[in-house]
Amino acid sequence: MILEGRGISSGKAEGTALVLEEAFSFLGGVDPSSGKLTIDCHDESISGRILVFPMGRGSTVGSYVMLDLKIGGNSPLAIINTLAEPIVATGAVMAKIPMVDGIDISLIRTGDHVRVDADSGKIEIPNLKPVHVVTSILRNQQRVLILQRSDNVGSCQGMWAGISGYLEIGETAEQAAFREVSEEAGIDDPRLVRWGDPIAVRNEERVWIVHPFLFEVEKREIVTDWEHVDSAWISPIELRDYPAVPGLDEVFRRLNLL
């Protein structure tokens, strides 16, 4: 899968990702003489890795620490940020470390093999495959339908979800949404209210590109198929009380339900 961002410091690199979930400071965050992380919970070295973190923070001396790492041969091969800030960006340029930002780093896991092309601003994770799915929310009188997934479905068993399914070949997301509502809820004439920008969710070696749809229905009777074991009509705010599939809250937000 290719993710498009923005080149900050030019160059290309390929290697194994190390993902940090917090903003990172090179000053204090890493031992410049070894490349070992000094922050909690990480017994890892950034040396020779594709270093992935949301953004830089802290002292401007951090730029010079990156130079020290480079001189000692302990620098990362490349840097991927959600959003670049000046300290890491200038350090990357000075130390000739390729750097890309504007990447949704939630899609990258430590251990992923990553190709970084900072000249074009793109990164590639060859083992990662994007899969397009739709998630439809049915609404009736300000309440929305969520369904509990059965133990027989391929993923997220037991969790609460919208009406979801893969896009079939040759099908648009909208067509898939109507089809799934018919198959999984037995409703053939829902009224499409709106759709939201797709969201990307990482699940093992796949990235689900989830296309959110909102339908208004006239009655609350539904006929579920084997994919679901339970259903509930909830006020959108009650979603937090249900163990839901990853990203369902964001689906609600993109449909202006939250």
Add this chain to the structure above:
Amino acid sequence: MKLKSLNPELMPLNSMPAAKGYYYIPPFWGPMFLTRHEERILDGEEGLGQQKAMEILTALGKIFDAEKLIPINSAHLSGVSYKTIGEGGLQFLDSLKGEAQVRVKTTLNPAGMDLERWRDMGVNPHFADRQIAIIDSYRSLGVQTCCTCTPYLHHNVPRLGEHVAWAESNALSFVNSVIGARTNREGGPGALAAAIIGKTPLYGLHLEENRHPSVIVEADIGDDMLSHSLLGQVVGKKLGNAVPYFRGIDPDIDRLKTMAAAMAAAGAIALFHVEGVTPMDLEYELNDLERIEVDFSDIEEAKESLTSGKEPDLIALGCPHLSEVEMREIATLLETRERKRDIEVWFCTNRRVKELCPREVATLEKFGKVVCDTCMVVAPIEDHHECTGTNSAKACNYLPGLCSQKVVCDTTKGLLELIS
């Protein structure tokens, strides 16, 4: 719908795009316009040094969504002390040797030692050797090697409305606020890149709309230097990043410089206004602004919160560097006194000021060292000292972290009474 580019400096960390995911919509960035000449520099046609500098500027321009580069008239660089930039910084500067020259007047921040009397300061010879190499590298790039954090008093004085690229938080705040020149908070490498190209990305405080006051500060405080420094501390800590508009004070140049320094160290304030004092070249709307009050009790509280030690083994004045006026004031205080206690004392200033007041220097040298080119924050004082007394809130912010010091925060008079 896509988000407009986010400015990371203005964005609190907890509202950052979540690392765990699916909330993030990539921002939309407009392209930065480069002239054909700038493109050629970026492609390396004018040499490696200029290419590297242009790469830094375009990276910064992208981050801040700048529309283009604009010419600057001067630059001031941080990143001078070997203690902060280390071997990596030195090698980077060496890599530019013979490859680049600064195109505008460019001055330098304090180094890690007095370049002439470093032995007196107890600096080890290896450190001194590397420090001198750093200064030589900057000199070879055409940088004036005055080594001061107050170049705006003598060496490098911008004019009202001029665009400049300055690093060193006290200096850039002073030239923005007191002089009315325009600069962003540059880091050392960004300012050096701007000096080499003679341009800086157009964003932030270069734009008029970002220079308006954002909060009114009603101050009721004492007239002494320390009170003004602590006023900066209180406001910087409270506001973080803002453009304060002060009322109720009538500071002179030295009080303005210590305020600027403290505000930039305790917070990230790069521009402030003082009613009736700083230039009001633009029309500012003050109605409807939020107001805060700072009074004597806030000043006292700040002083206590910055004090962590009791018995200083080093007293260091001159953060920012002492001006001629301050040298005279201190000399007047000490003239009639005798040195009583053997505590190391540094009066930190720049070489120009030292030359301008030889009589005062002679008086001060009876009590301590008039130290040039450096200060207590960037010199390796932790090798010899554990507790530093200072009258600067800025120094109080940095001494514990950068120099492992306990700190005594007091007035100039209070500190000098410890030794005389």
